[in-house]
């Protein structure tokens with residue numbers, strides 16, 4: 123398993139997968155991995171020969187009133203769990219890599235982003251849509267696996283992929299029997 127923190131290494135690793143004729147499946151996460159996440163990784167393996175898991179606590183999807191610093195983090199534990207599942211690549215950019223100074227583009231979704239959590243947490247789905255679009259573009263993954271539990275998030279991501287003609291297939295996965 124390769125843990126990757128910079129774009130040059132990510133590009134080289136994903137290009138090597140493509141050269142080897144492997145499809146790539148992405149599981150986007152914010153870390154602190156539990157059984158639900160691990161089920162997504164196992165599902166990803168059913169759809170591709172290579173699996174990349176991203177771990178990035180995305181500041182853009184937290185409200186100013188929400189405590190980003192207190193979001194749980196367990197890098198060593200996460201890597202151990204991913205290694206035990208045979209994950210190929212772990213993409214762990216820092217905030218400056220994901221959002222370099224001067225970054226000024228975000229993805230604004232209406233439709234499925236409105237109401238429910240979109241109302242309770244204004245701007246949250248802008249952050250989710252923006253980071254997911256970047257993760258899709260950065261990894262060039264063929265498919266991405268999302269939990270059905272976060273139903274509104276899943277609808278938002280599917281809308282973005284359809285509206286922006288992104289060359290990736292979103293695979294919903296039911297983890298309701300698990301913790302997440």
Ligand code: PAF
Nearest residue numbers: 150151152180250253272
């Ligand atoms: O569901 C999550 O953990 C996050 O919203 C996601 C999809 C990884 C984007 O940061």
